[in-house]
Amino acid sequence: MIYGPTLLFAIGEGAVIPLIPVIANRLGADVALAALVAAALVVGQLCGNIPAGWAVARFGERITMGVAGIVILGGLVGVVFAGTLAIFAAAVFLIGFCAASFALARHSFMTTRVPLHFRARALSLLGGTFRLGMFVGPFISAALLGIFGDERASIAFFAVCQVATILLVFFGPDPEKAVPVGGDSREAEDTGEPVTGAIPTVERVGVFRTMWRFRAVLARLGLAAASLSAVRSARQVVLPLWGVSLGLDASTIAVVVGVSGAIDFALFYASGQVMDRFGRLWAALPAMVLMGAGFLALSFTHDLDSSAMWFAMFAAVLGVGNGLSSGILLTLGADLAPADEPAAFLGSWRTLTDAGGAIAPVMISALTAAVSLSGAVAAMGVIAALGAFGFVRWVPRYVPRSRS
DSSP states (O other): OOSHHHHHHHHHHHHHGGGHHHHHHHTTOOHHHHHHHHHHHHHHHHHHHHHHHHHHHHHOHHHHHHHHHHHHHHHHHHHHHOOSHHHHHHHHHHHHHHHHHHHHHHHHHHHHHSOGGGHHHHHHHHHHHHHHHHHHHHHHHHHHHHHHOOTHHHHHHHHHHHHHHHHHHHHSOOHHHHSOTTSOOSOOOOOOOOOOSOOOOOOOOOHHHHHHHTHHHHHHHHHHHHHHHHHHHHHHHHHHHHHHHTTOOHHHHHHHHHHHHHHHHHTHHHHHHHHHHHOTHHHHHHHHHHHHHHHHHHTTOTTSTTHHHHHHHHHHHHHHHHHHTTTHHHHHHHHHSOSSOHHHHHHHHHHHHHHHHHHHHHHHHHHHHHTOHHHHHHHHHHHHHHHHHHHHHHHHHHSOTTTO
16 A cells, blocks of 8 residues: 555556657647646646645545546546647646645655655655656557557556555555554553643644755755756656657557666665665765766767667666666755654755756756757756765765765
8 A cells, every 4th residue: 555556656656757748749749848738747747746735635645546537537537539640738737736635645645654774765655656657668559559459548548657656545544544653663552541631733834845944955965956856857768769860660669668667666775775775875975976967969860871779778777777766855854854844844954856857858858859869868867967966975975974
């Protein structure tokens, strides 16, 4: 119940993400506009963070995730029947908006209930569920395209995953009740004695007030984390777009993206082991260096005779870099969050990091229109290099030494 709903959602989403630029292109979008439509998924998740945080605090994980799943079904109906690019983009945005509920609910749950000594491994496993979706989903999509020859088959598969998620959330055991705050699953004994003394309370502050209170760490380490989120998001958009620009068919693109996701997924638990044993920087820095180098090298291969081979190879390099960073943003957010009231800080942290992920596809679209897709990919490599410098500079300062 802790990982299952997130895993089902990720597999369904992973089957559809590589097809978003393809469907947008069929509806009349050029490469730059297709990148903008693909960005709607990440922008929707950014906009959904604050409402999702409020909903989780107000109604709990179960209600929030179940309702979000139902709304996603409506978004998938819009994707299937979209006759115009605007309707298609709006449906993609709605799916991203509701996706925030799955990510934020589990992040908050883990922060308050997982013991510190294996926090990174637990959160890397959470990140691994998303990576498993990016691994399995594109292969399922490629198989469905080969059988039915229609993108709607992959969309229908996502809908089936959502129905299963909704049933699991509403009718499965509730982990919030099974594992109380502190990570101890044993229920407190009722001695029958009356409760005496004042009940401690914590003043709840809003996301924006929390951003101001922790502005120093958010403006420094938070921006480095946002750059990592931007590079990750760029990978999801660049790989399908690069395949489209090379003239590859949808099945080939889905397979290449799936192989990249397989490598990504294979490394997720190793990332948690590294962070718990050696520190957070040992996972963040190699990831940023690899992804930055991969983007920069890929940007020079578009017009080569063997461009398809280079595309597959650097997709694998990006998969390695992304896999090494599995769980790092979740873990850093949990490390930095105040123990008395982590939810507001996590909302601020996720808003900032998701903003990086939302800006990246828009930047790719703008740079592709103004310069070229190769120029946009090279810019992502530069951002990764700047982010690597930020991690080196600020992780030792803000993360406790035993964890940095």
